[in-house]
Amino acid sequence: METKKTYERPLIKPLNTGLMNKFGTRTDYATFPDIDGAPVADLLEKYGSPLFVYSENTIRKNFVDAKRTFETRYPKVQFAWSYKTCYLNAVCNIYHSEGSWGEVVSRFEYDKAIQNGVKPANIIFNGPHKSDDDLRMASKNGSLIHIDHFDELYKLHEIASELNIKPRVAIRVNMDVGIYPKWDRFGFNYENGQAWEAINKIIANGKLELVGLHTHIGTYIMVTSAYALAAKKMADLALSIKRQFNKTITYIDMGGGFASKNTLKGAYYPGTDTIPDISEYAEAITSTLLNAGFPHDELPYLYMETGRALIDNAGFMAGTVIANKRLSDGRSATIVDFGVNTLFTSFWYDHRVTHVEELGVHTEDTVLYGPLCMNIDVIRENIALPALRPGNHLVVHYVGAYNVTQSMQFISFRPAVVLIDTNGKPHLIRQQENLDIVQSHEVLPDYLNNK
Amino acid sequence: MVLKKNIAVSDNGFLFNPTTGDSYSLNATGIEFLKLLQKGKQNDEIIAEISAEFEIDTITVEKDLNDFKSTLVRLKLAE
Ligand SMILES: Cc1ncc(COP(=O)(O)O)c(C=O)c1O
Numbered sequence: 406m407e408t409k410k411t412y413e414r415p416l417i418k419p420l421n422t423g424l425m426n427k428f429g430t431r432t433d434y435a436t437f438p439d440i441d442g443a444p445v446a447d448l449l450e451k452y453g454s455p456l457f458v459y460s461e462n463t464i465r466k467n468f469v470d471a472k473r474t475f476e477t478r479y480p481k482v483q484f485a486w487s488y489k490t491c492y493l494n495a496v497c498n499i500y501h502s503e504g505s506w507g508e509v510v511s512r513f514e515y516d517k518a519i520q521n522g523v524k525p526a527n528i529i530f531n532g533p534h535k536s537d538d539d540l541r542m543a544s545k546n547g548s549l550i551h552i553d554h555f556d557e558l559y560k561l562h563e564i565a566s567e568l569n570i571k572p573r574v575a576i577r578v579n580m581d582v583g584i585y586p587k588w589d590r591f592g593f594n595y596e597n598g599q600a601w602e603a604i605n606k607i608i609a610n611g612k613l614e615l616v617g618l619h620t621h622i623g624t625y626i627m628v629t630s631a632y633a634l635a636a637k638k639m640a641d642l643a644l645s646i647k648r649q650f651n652k653t654i655t656y657i658d659m660g661g662g663f664a665s666k667n668t669l670k671g672a673y674y675p676g677t678d679t680i681p682d683i684s685e686y687a688e689a690i691t692s693t694l695l696n697a698g699f700p701h702d703e704l705p706y707l708y709m710e711t712g713r714a715l716i717d718n719a720g721f722m723a724g725t726v727i728a729n730k731r732l733s734d735g736r737s738a739t740i741v742d743f744g745v746n747t748l749f750t751s752f753w754y755d756h757r758v759t760h761v762e763e764l765g766v767h768t769e770d771t772v773l774y775g776p777l778c779m780n781i782d783v784i785r786e787n788i789a790l791p792a793l794r795p796g797n798h799l800v801v802h803y804v805g806a807y808n809v810t811q812s813m814q815f816i817s818f819r820p821a822v823v824l825i826d827t828n829g830k831p832h833l834i835r836q837q838e839n840l841d842i843v844q845s846h847e848v849l850p851d852y853l854n855n856k
Numbered sequence: 857m858v859l860k861k862n863i864a865v866s867d868n869g870f871l872f873n874p875t876t877g878d879s880y881s882l883n884a885t886g887i888e889f890l891k892l893l894q895k896g897k898q899n900d901e902i903i904a905e906i907s908a909e910f911e912i913d914t915i916t917v918e919k920d921l922n923d924f925k926s927t928l929v930r931l932k933l934a935e
Contacts, residue, residue, distance in 0.1 A: 412912035415886035415924045417871070419931065420879045731923055735930040767869075767883035792883065794916070 413765040414729070414792035437759035437800050442829030445723050445761045446798055453837050454798070455724035455743035457809055457822040461499060463719035465827070468503045471715060474684045478691040481706040485529050487661050488514040490712030490806050491720070495824050495834035497521050500715075508710040512539045515548075529658065529710070531577065531619070533591060540564050544572035551575045551619045551658070553592055558603060565612035575617035575658065576603045580638050582631040588623045595638050604642070608650050615652070617708070618642055621660025624713065625669075629681050633689040635659065640697030643705060658708035659690055665717035667754040667803045676754075683714060713806040720805020722748055722820075723761070726797045727776060737771040739793055744775025744782045746815040748801065748808055751775075751784045758784070761798035764791035777816050809835075814843055857925045859893050859934045873933060880931070885910070889924050893934075 439445055441460050449456055468484070475482040485506035486497055492514060497507070498521055507518035510532035518528050525546035533553045535543070540557070541564050543550050552558050552574055561572055577592025578600045593600040607615045622635050636659060643654040663686050668676040694707060724743040732738050745751050758773065768789040775782035784801070793799075812819050818838035823831045836842075865871045869882040871890070882890060888909070892902045899921060906917045928934040 409911040410884075410909055412906075412910035412916075413883055413885050414920050415889045416883045417880050417886050417890075417924070417927055417931065417933075418882075420881055729923075731926065735927065765883050767881070767886075792885075 413767075414794060416765075416767045416769050416792050418767070418769060435759070436761065436763050438761055438763075440721055440723075440800070441825040443825045443831050445800055448823060448831055449723055449725065449798060451831075452821045452823055452833060455722060455741075455747065455820045457747075457804075457820055457835075458721045458723055458831075459493075459496060459805060459822065459824045459834070460719045460721075461824055461826050464496065464499050464716060465503060467715045467719060468500060468505065471683050471687075471709075471711060472503070474687045475691065475707065475709065478687055479694065479707050481704060482709065483656070483706055484709050484711065485527075485658075486715075487710045487712035488518065489810055490661075491716050491809055492517055493809060493822060493834055494521055495832070496716070512536065512542075515539070515543070526573075529619075529708070531621075531710075537564070540572075541568065544568060544570055547573055549573055549575060549617065551577050551592075551617075552603070553577055555603065555606075558606060562610055562612050571612065571614045573616050574607065574613045575615070575619045575656070576600060576607070577619045577621070578639065578642065580620065580622070580635060582622050582634040582638075584623060584626060584628060584631045586623065588621070591621070592619070595642070600642060601645070604646060608646075608652065615646075616654070617656040617658055617705075618654055619658040619660065619708075621710065622662055624662050625664045626662045627664050627680060629685045629689040632659065632686055633693045636690045636693035637697065640694055640699070644698060647703070653703050654705055656706035656708050657694065658710065661710045661712045661714075663711055663714035665713045665803060665806060667717060667750070667756065670753060670755055672755075716805040717803045718805065720803070720808065722801040722804045722808070724799055724801070726793045726795050726799065728795055729793065732772070737769050738774055739771050739790070740774045740776060741784065741799060742776050743784070743801070743820070744777040744779075744815075744817070745784070746775075746777060746782075746817075747812040747819060748775070748784060748804060749811055749813075750804060750806075750808055754803070755785060755788075756804065757802040758788055758790065759800050759802065760791060760793065761800060764793070764797070767791065779816075814838060818843065857893075857929060857934050859890075859928065860932075863933055865890055865894075871933075876932065878931075880933075885920075886924070889921065890928075893925075893928075 440458050441462055485508035486500040487508045506527040507523040508529040509515045509518055525548050528548040530543045530548050531551045578595050579589045579592045580595035593603045607613050618639050620635055639657045646652050664680045666676045666680045722743050724741050727740040730738050768791050770789050773785040821837040822835035824834045825831050863873050869887050871880040903914050903917045907914045
């Protein structure tokens with residue numbers, strides 16, 4: 406039988422001689438058929454499209470590498486997994502199995518960490534909103550309560566008297582580290598003396614056990630010197646506490662905030678070329694702490710709450726092309742079945758998108774739209790992709806941080822999530838939503854029931 | 857739709873419009889479509905020839921042909 410030629414959508418593309426592609430390189434022409442050996446098309450067939458896919462290999466590798474990077478520079482390091490970055494239990498348990506504690510910012514996350522088997526003493530409780538009940542429970546449990554404001558500090562004094570226990574606390578410190586935006590809404594300010602005042606109050610009152618100092622200077626911080634400055638100010642506070650009160654602080658918690666290698670919108674160069682390596686952040690922090698003047702036997706523990714940088718590249722969104730269309734100005738547009746309600750980082754990043762099937766080498770600049778009937782639903786404003794056809798599959802890269810936790814049920818159901826284990830075997834770790842799940846919390850008053 | 861007379865397309869998909877000095881690149885299917893249009897073939901003939909030559913259904917070819925033709929008009933390679 407005569408075999409026919411492979412068909413591809415006909416493309417014609419103006420050649421702008423003299424006008425180089427922004428990066429001087431071609432976009433991803435290579436196909437991306439599998440994730441850790443699991444064929445993407447099979448995953449979509451089995452678990453539905455779109456689909457979040459996590460790589461256990463990458464999660465573990467990220468963690469082991471980061472841990473080694475810090476531990477080869479500093480003797481006492483402890484990571485705490487930042488739950489809000491991705492609190493799927495399967496994902497949290499991978500980090501916990503590697504020795505990570507839990508860092509939570511709500512009771513819901515706290516309870517999740519407990520259910521995941523984290524020892525209460527190994528839970529760091531951050532955030533501006535902890536209810537009285539939360540504070541009581543965390544105090545009794547001996548968790549590390551990071552105080553955000555004076556109201557919380559006074560409340561803890563009351564709770565300590567009421568329960569006759571000594572809660573283990575740290576204060577969250579905000580500071581100017583030369584970056585914008587300055588995150589001064591969380592914790593006590595360093596420069597205006599508020600942080601020192603809070604420390605004084607805690608120590609003078611004596612009802613709380615001040616065990617640490619915490620800061621989190623922001624997220625997606627691309628300047629490592631900001632961490633050196635922050636570490637310096639934290640070390641100064643700890644040394645002042647020692648000098649003034651002869652009290653040794655157990656730990657300095659430097660929070661999270663390392664950038665992942667995503668490309669920010671409007672950035673001239675891709676994130677893979679510009680984002681500092683984790684070792685550069687580690688060097689800035691650890692060399693500052695080591696040189697701060699702590700007596701050798703009083704070096705504080707270094708706690709890290711790294712989120713994004715440990716998970717972003719381990720998460721993928723796989724989906725399907727629904728249709729191609731032409732916009733009024735002639736631009737090509739492609740509609741895919743995943744939208745900004747599940748991939749909200751599309752608002753920040755020019756996500757890398759690759760195709761699953763083998764397609765031609767000719768590309769077309771296209772707008773990638775999600776499936777929502779909403780103007781804002783744009784995954785990429787402009788991306789060079791081969792001639793896609795309805796039914797072709799795509800993979801969006803570096804979506805592991807914040808997308809699952811912040812995804813919204815909106816217009817369509819939220820997708821399933823699968824984890825590819827270290828042997829390449831997929832495991833369903835979150836079911837796709839359905840009508841029953843979405844409506845399970847709705848209550849229809851009898852008088853409105855028209856059935 | 858009528859293709860401009862003087863445009864030239866090479867076998868490797870390089871298209872030159874001497875009137876404007878603009879050049880374009882085409883993929884393999886694009887070359888086939890353009891050559892059939894240059895021969896003055898009608899839509900149904902093109903659809904039949906393409907679907908006979910390539911592994912593809914006629915509806916897809918029809919959609920793609922319409923889009924391709926409107927793109928040629930937009931690029932002022934046809935009117
Ligand atoms: C207190 C705290 N720690 C850690 C993190 C994790 O930050 P990132 O994902 O930027 O590393 C956050 C996130 O904003 C945070 O608020």
